[in-house]
Amino acid sequence: MLPKRFAGFGPVVTGLFVALGLSMSAGAAHAAGNDPVIGTRNVVVADPTVPRPPGTPCVVQLFNDVTFTDFNTRPYDYAPPASCGSRWSKVVLEADFSVTAGRQFDRTASLWLSGVNLYFGTTQEPSAAVSPSWHVERDLTDYTTMLRQPGKGQAIIGNVVNSTYTGIIHGSARLLFYPASLIAPAAQVPDAVYPLGADAVGDTAILNGPTDKLAKTLSLPRNVVRAYLDVFAQSQSGDEFWYTCVPDQYAAQVQECGGGNFREAEVSIDGQPAGVAPVYPWIYTGGIDPYLWRPTPGVQTLNFMPYRVDLTPFAGQLSDGSPHEVALSVAGAHGYFSTTATLLVYRDRHAQQVNGHITRNTLVGQPPTPTIGSTLATDSSGNLTGDITTQLTRQFVIEGYATGSSGRVVSSVTQTVGFNDVQRFTINASTYRQQTEQLTQVDSVSQSRVGPLLTVEYRAHAAYPLSVDYNQQVASDGSLSAATTTHQGYITHGERRLLGFPVYKADISNTVDSADTLNFDASGALTSHTGQQSAQSFRFNDSFGSCYRTDLSTASGALATYATGQGCPDQQNRVWWIAHPDGSPDSRNLQVDW
Template identity: 40%
Template sequence: MTRHRPFISIIAIALGLAAPITVAWAQGAVPAGFAAPPLPALGVNTVADVEPRVPRPPGEPCVAPLFAPRQFEGVEPVAFAYAPPAGCRGPWAKVVLEADFDVSAGRQFDRTAIIHLGGVNLYYGTTMEPRKAIAPAWHVERDVSDYAALLTQPGAGEVLIANVVNETYTGRLTASARLLFYPAAASTSPPAAPQLVQPISNGLAKLTKDNDRLARTVVLPTNVEHLALDVIAQGQADDEFWYDCVPDVLASDKEGRCGGGAFRQVEVFIDGQRAGLASLFPWIFTGGINPYLWFPVPAPETLNFTPSRIDLTPFAGVVNDGRPHRIEVSVPGVRNYYLVTASLLVWRDAGASSTRGRLVRNTLTAPRETTDARRVKADKQGLNGRIDTRLVQDGEVAGVLQTSHGEVATRVRYAMSFSNRQDYVSNDKVQIGRMRQLTRLRVDTRRTDPSGTATRREVLSYPLSTVTQETVTVDGTDQTATVDLTLGRTEREVASDGRVWTRALSNHVAPTAHGQFNRAARRFQNASGSSVQRYRLEDSAIGCYGRTVVVKDNAVVTARDGC
């Protein structure tokens, strides 16, 4: 991963920071259905967790190590051998990946961290940047129960953390990972996991401006009943800051302005037809925009990305004929490169050796874009003016399938809207950049079979705003950066018997960072940041979990649980 362009660049000198101590308190107990991380201690300046961990079923798990604690140095992936836990063949109630990371105090970039098994992604995230007197350590978890079919057999895996250690970049990264298998109780049915998990990216795929599609030909079983694709697409280099990119006519490598416009998303194609899409959350890594924004509270999901699951079931009646079919994953607008991982999940009809069906309707269109850059000008000082970008995309994909338990009709409807406004002021005294963006995607899924009709609605809302300012002073420059970012996801399911389940997530963070660059000393001084992060997850079946963390001078001053 690379840095933000040098408009705001408080990245050089590492400082150990302290803060005044106040009192942490808890507001009510965390409901039993949630697994809360430890409450951050007051004064913590490394990593303060807010996101809940994976809930566990009762009983002791069987443990299968993936790799023991080891230090990562260099750019080559590290291989490991996997074997299912002896005497614990399943079925499993849940399978959880756990990984632990730490980086020594010093200077180091944030790094991409990836774990694959048999080409299927088990974990994807980034690492936390250290400082001269701050050595972050953190723990991540992911529910990988849907990959149980992959985990029943021994396999070869890889972990990639491309970390450079030299006289300048001194932070040393250490990581370990394992899988925990929770046996299913005899009185309960194990989850209906897919019977086939097939990599499309076969680990990682690199998409570029000249090669912006990952393509793989697959031959699937003839009794496919349900089909989905898990995708993660991470922008690298300039594409890390895609939300701040400009139209190609205004792009400039010299001035650090990335092209391709300010919109990115994932689209999936089957045999050349647009089959589904996923909105990209604007992940901001701990070196992004300004490192002092993120100590000790990183932006949502920075250390542990959540895959987008795209329902491709309407195409089940197309791909179940035993013939080769082409699956493609695209990131339109990529200008530098994206790293993409994609895994195909296949549920089979246990009561039939084959199913048959057809695609009934596909009206999913390409996004319709309007970009207005008439009010912006570029000169030797930089950009002045405004750029407005808007996109909409909609349509539905519907298919029907004849199965052993009757006809199944599936319809998936998409409605996406996107807006991005960038305002610039550039002169010999000050440079100011303001950006305000909103991504919204609604996906409605309807399944009808002889038992009735079930529906599901998922709404994703990702508002983001940033302000960066660099002001010339007598000694150098005064630099500030503020970010306001929310990850919002809601789900509502209505079963065929009328039962309703809802889930709503909001993870909001609003940090500010400030520092001065001293021209004579060639270093930054008085660099610090403050932040508030509020996490709330409400589930109609188990209750509500919430956590608020307040940061001053890059250390926790308040931490509390409660909705």
């Protein structure tokens, strides 16, 4: 992706494991397992890695030290491990990437197997003196059913290497399989995994506008009892900076990209609205001002987390033996979003046929149309000030039933989704300033019940705050400065309840604050940058005693401070191996035992 000022926007510029699962993981914040060296200019993040169960894993290498110098895919063959059986307590993807020193844009990176996405993220940009390297992990336990079979995979990192763009990207990836044991039992994984899209090996689909969709018609088992859709929606090209865009009628006036700044992923089944997934405002390592993200990138920039949509109310409908279209679109898409999704299905193993229907769906008839407001005003001297506001709140309930071996199970998803954005502009002869304050929020309750009393529910809250202050000042000699400060947050709370009583809670807070100033001469050439600094704070805790705390700060492109474990018992991070401190979907703690 291009840095913002070069992209044409704006002016110049659960039960058993409690008793038996005694293992805790230290939850290291980086690949090496040791604290990074103060002063390093290599990539450093506060994010936890995937906690591991006890035991020695079997390792399957997907590819090793592959170079990415063009837009061709890098294929690989996969076979399940021969010495670890087919029941695993956990499956973890590990990948390591690097890019040689020089000039190179950030690039989208993805790994695939049998059409299913294993990893999605972007790459770190290098500098003339720094060849950055980084490590990513993803919990793939829920995809166990697919991983029991051999398949074809591919790595995709489109890259250009020539006399101008010299950075060569290298990558390696492997899967770690932890055998199930008494103290680390196998997870109750989905019984079937279905990739959306037409590519049998795997790739993203491009959605240019809100009517475009990623769709797959599937013939599903006749005994579906639960279903979930893991969704990725990544902004690209003209949509890369969607969070700073304005409605078309104001674009020329404030010198910004059009199309508005509301984006949301919409899920449908057979054309009927079935759920929504908020779009996270990821900022890539070349975004707005590349120095903001050296050496610490923005929230999840190198390793996106999918958003899981609960489609369980549709279980009875999906079990009727007819083909069903599952589709994904992006409201507000304006050229373009890269998307992928994976459907996860649980079956009733004691019934060949499940019957049921949707009984209530109030999402139908609630289009994702935000309300726009403006106080923009221009005075007699041509100076412009004022705000553009974008707001949308929707509340809906989707309910259905499925009758199988446990009787009639009624499932519902109740959700409130909110988007609130204020763009504040100050534009005159010497100043172009745009201040963005955005908050995306989702509150949901997924509930399943058998009879009048036996109820299991999962409550979730997610908040994605974003602040961007871009302040460009022009001096009397024609030189200018462009100061940027940003704040990103990823805040979630999850809670499982049984008969109304909480049995598991988990909280995540991941924030990144960055600042830098670019300085240009009168010809528009970059002369220097000043004041680079950033800070990341990552917090995780759950009701089983997990505690993870890591804080870091950077200055002038180098790590300035790093502290981990402070505030946890004994000043050490300890995370239960079944926890998901990275924010990835967590099904092990959300099991419905019927």
